[in-house]
Amino acid sequence: MKEHNWEPVIGLEIHAELNTSSKLFSTDCNHFGDEPNTNISEVSVALPGTLPVLNKEAVRKAIQFGLATEGDVQLWSRFERKSYFYPDCPRNYQITQLEFPIVKGGCVSAFVEGEEKTFALNRVQLEDDAGMLKHFSAFAGVDFNRAGVPMIEIVSEACMHSAKEAVAYAQAIRSILDYLDVSDCNMEEGSFRFDVNVSVRKKGETALRTRSEIKNMNSFSNLEQAINFEIARHISLYEASPEEDISKVVDQATFRWDPETGTTILMRTKEDAQDYRYFPDPDLLPLIVTEAEVDAEKEHLPELPLARERRFCQEYGLSTKQSYFFVADRKLADYFEQVVQACGDVKMVCNWIAVEFTGRLKEKGIAIWESGISPKDVGDLICLIRKGAITGKIAKSVADEMVKAPGTSPKSIIKNRPEYQPFQDMDQLKKIVEEVVLENPDTVEAIKNGRDRSFAFLVGQVMKRTKGSAPPAEVNKLLKESMK
């Protein structure tokens, strides 16, 4: 397979549930995880005679997202009925936007393999979610708690050219939603999920070839694998029939991703695609937003990931890569700033959060901000190192303890473990230093002759005898004195 001759073209449709207090068209509670069919009224289950009334909070959140992605917020948009029969869809039509979405255009930046890239959005549309089917041994039930939950569907242009770009794009979108606090973006709960369109073409071609759609994925790794699978499948199809008319090689079809087998599974081909019969919902008036309302949302926008990324570089001197690492996760970035405030040493903070603690927490599968380890404790640990109260080596052991028992302060860990305590008996230290000097005359001689590297050997000897607890600065000083 000559993969380098091919260019994948990828577009994403991301569904993000909005974290409003009530549903998109009713006052029913919008809350995940409750007893089935408790957050419902006559509207959520579409009893005859019920009508939708638009939730303004959802509109505001959609506008915020549009502004945050530099989209064009539409002062006139409208809702359409999208007809299809399925038991989780109580009206048997979804209320969504098609011709006139609330936001058109926009873009997001993401950091992909060492490079900052910008991806274009096509539109953002407001729509309501469906309920959920639950399968039991002899029957299926429907939980309508989710039916009517507001969502924004964020549609990208077909502007991505690798699975990695698609994942970076999706992560950037999630990060913006998180900063705006408009969605919980909880992928396990399904409040952030994506459909992806994939096609490939020969490098240099401008027209798009036939695409596959893979629906309803809710993890970045599934997204990446599914895209790579389809790219490879398309390329192999084209390469297997080089003489064939290119429009006839790949069938336009919709798939789902099966993580078990690592393959895409055909759901339907273009021939049996549904006719959704979109038309404007006569129960709802056109959605009219004033300039003043848009301006009010603009004023209240929080600092967004991109702006924060730029600030982190400027204010803390981070590299773009480091900066993206922190800002991608709002709570991680908050955490970073709190630790910096507590101890002041940006370089050490970067290392201790990004490397030491993140590494230690990997096994637990959680981020530091949700670990129970407070920013103050991390800051204290770094301060202890900087003051020379503990060595880097002991600090690592202390960090192990902090991960094991989150919430325990570094000071109390050190207090309870004598071996972590700094070597405080200076006379004793002096004695040890002198012993080491006496026992290694050759090394001392070498140092005096300019072999600086041998000095580290002597330091190591002292550390060995003090079990690593001697303050390094003091050891250096004493060694130099005793060799004079």
Added chain:
Amino acid sequence: MHSFSACELHRRFVDGEVSARKIAEDFLNRIRQLDPSLGAYLEIFEARVIEQADRLDCKRRGGEPLGLLAGIPIAIKDNINIKGEKTTCASKFLENFIAPFDATVTRRIREEDGIILGKTNLDEFAMGTTCENSAVQITRNPWDSNLVPGGSSGGSAAAVAADMAPIAFGSDTGGSIRLPASFCGISSFKPTYGRISRYGLVAFGSSLDQIGPMAYSCEDLERIMQVVAVPCEKDSTSLSDPAFSPVSFEERYGSGFRVGVPWQFLEGLPNDTRAIFDRALKSLRSIGADIIEVDLSILQYAVSTYYILCTAEASTNLARFDGIRYGVRSDRAETLDEVYDFSREEGFGDEVKRRIMLGTFVLSSGYQDAYYRKAQKVRQLIINRFNDAFLKCDCIAFPTSLSGAFAFGEKKEPLSLYLEDLYTVGANLTGVPVMALPAGFLPDSRPIGFQLFGQQRHDAELLSIGRAFQSVTEYHTQRPKGMNK
């Protein structure tokens, strides 16, 4: 008692001349006596009615404030929800469906102490012009039991015409209040779209549906409008205008008013209907109307436009009747698709199926541009022409139908029935208020009505003209023979 107007009943009750209990019993007796042969009601809430009447009597004895409808019995079309009672829409599909919430109209009636007598028959899901599409029963025209009452609000019209309720509610998507009112010789009012909340009305064509009252006199229509024409936050299309308040004809139109007539559009009218229409115009002149001509020839496209739009909307509105959550679920169904297919096959009647299929077709990809979208454009043109016409006049007069009520089974061809809507659908397509008033009788004694279309949101103004018209005519005081016992 049953021949008193709603306003008269209210006055007598409030003044202590008659108890609510007495009024209630009187109407229940009348219904027991007449309805077995007329079939206007699908259900009568006997126990509930007596209970509520007694509560009202207590209230009055205790000197508590009484609502605007205190002592007035009211019938409700069975596509409007009453909490705890069945809403069947005269469909097999919903024969056991009990509404768990009140329509806004129902709530308002309760709040103003109206006494809800029962639910009235209709064409299934309000789709029809004769009431023959009811899956439950036939309703007969009180003027002649061989005739249809008109539809779809045929039960409500027959109930009022036979004095089995002084006021009844119907719903009007393309003439469903006005046609039966005219066939049954009573008055009716389809308000401006959005004037009465649709919350709790089972939707047929959402952009056309409007609930409205039926009674013998405009005075009664005005009274009930004050109660139910209020803004409603549960209906996004509800107007935010303050509650309906009657206006004085003398103050508003004392110095004259203009009535437009689209003459060229009335050319096909049979002579006897035309004579009655002309006489109505004469009566309007006598109260100060200046009759002028308006051009509404565009209405030749109204019926086809209407049937494309209402079926399109209906095809999605009725999609919720799927056998999953309520209503019929077919016993034969073994797969999900069969639940849908068989439940709908068994639950819906022919006309409902016909309209769902028509609506699905006009929305389907490849045909939507030629049908649905084109119809939307024509609808806008019709609205524009009405706006032009209303620059020249205060209201526009139309006949309600080509002729009076016809016999059961006389018109079976769907297309010929659809053409019965020729004069009525314009008001729904444009959303303007319209009243249909009794205008006389054909030589064979069948009642005939005529319509006055008003300007958007000029509901009160229009009804004031209706009142003035009824002050110089007596058609609305006539009652079917053999009913006056």
